[in-house]
Amino acid sequence: MSQRVLLASNEVHIILHRLACQLIENHGFFENTVLIGLQPRGAFVAERLSKILKEDYGVQNLKLGLLDITFFRDDFRRTVNPLEANKTSIDFIVEDKNVVFIDDVLYTGRSIRAALTAIQSFGRPANVELLTLIDRRFSRHLPIQPNYRGRQVDAINEERVVVHWEENDAEDAVYLINK
């Protein structure tokens, strides 16, 4: 197993700030926009972005929710390992809101398909956008593309893209791992 650094800590920080600015450009003061981090790994990106938006750019009253898509996945009973559910915490209704899904790696697009179904349990959003830190090009199973992307990566199926976060893995970095 070999691994290569795709993004080092300072690059991750620059990218997060750029993504935060792009969100502000499109959503202003976030009066009608909510951020939804997709569990489990998208939650780290969402919480980081929310912190940057609040502390560095003075965005107030930012609504952040975490959505678990386990029960909406299309591979129930089809995977070798049992699916593991996480906590959903959305304490607001998304009816007529602009929803921004936030995830760490966009790969096949199936998680996003599941999230699009799952979010409907909380109302009918006005529109839904997708922000992803890493976009694995050429590996989509569904016609899904991000509106905001941190870095586009070309990786073959035998490779894995792993994002590390300081709060969980002791460092901010993105690795390409050859299985």
Add this chain to the structure above:
Amino acid sequence: MSELSVSHLLGIKYITEKDIQLIFETADHFKEVIQRPIKKVPSLRDITIANLFFENSTRTRLSFELAEKRLSADVVNFSAASSSVKKGETLIDTVNNILAMKVDMVVMRHPNPGAGVFLSKHINAAIVNAGDGTHEHPTQALLDSYSIRERLGDVAGKKVVIVGDILHSRVALSNIYALKLQGAEVMVCGPKTLIPKHINELGVKVSHNLKEALNWCDVANMLRVQNERMDISYFPSTREYAQQYGVTKTLLERLDKEIVIMHPGPINRGVEITSEVADSNQAIILDQVENGVAVRMAVIYLLASKIK
């Protein structure tokens, strides 16, 4: 999340403490799901479940059906009263006929103890025991423990007394197994005639004095007197039973601590507990009903994940 150690839920006797914790953690997620504006997830859209009720039931059946529908399973209902069982068909024939219609899971209530175990050996479908005679009622015990965990934070180390008709109660047996597995202390309390002779071999305390039992416990699970299963008289009169083993507000106020009151339903108001007690904050009877759906969703989801 790991997997259950079993492919059927036939009784608490057959599962492990780890299984119980997995069911509870999964139920926590489903409890959040059923608070949403749309209380449904699509996980089991390709699973068909038959609810076979060879014995009357309202709440258990309704609870199972809701749980199945909230997981998007296809559901068929069957009750013995309106079926060919009346014409003399055997249990295996009845179930095999239903399975021939491509059913993946069977939820069964049956008056004979062991009916679920028997069926699991002869047919190819996941089986959930929804009560087999006086033997076990595993999902009731799970939702009871889940409700204790929700109210008191943990089941381990808690003192639980099960009061009433232990002899005829599948709820009591399943609860004893479940509570002991999780490290709770259990006492049974009731008239001598309604306590099985060798019950202490299950590691439970026995008392015939309600006051003493309530003073000892953190939680009292009040069982219904099952008149329909009593072929002889086990106590002189309902009035006398209520006086000796019924919980009243006055009795609770005399205790030096506030205990939690549970009841699996249906309640005979004024017999096991008075209306005042049933409707008080100490009673978690309606929480038990609400948790029943989440716990049954968890059981069905986890068993379905093992159907390949």
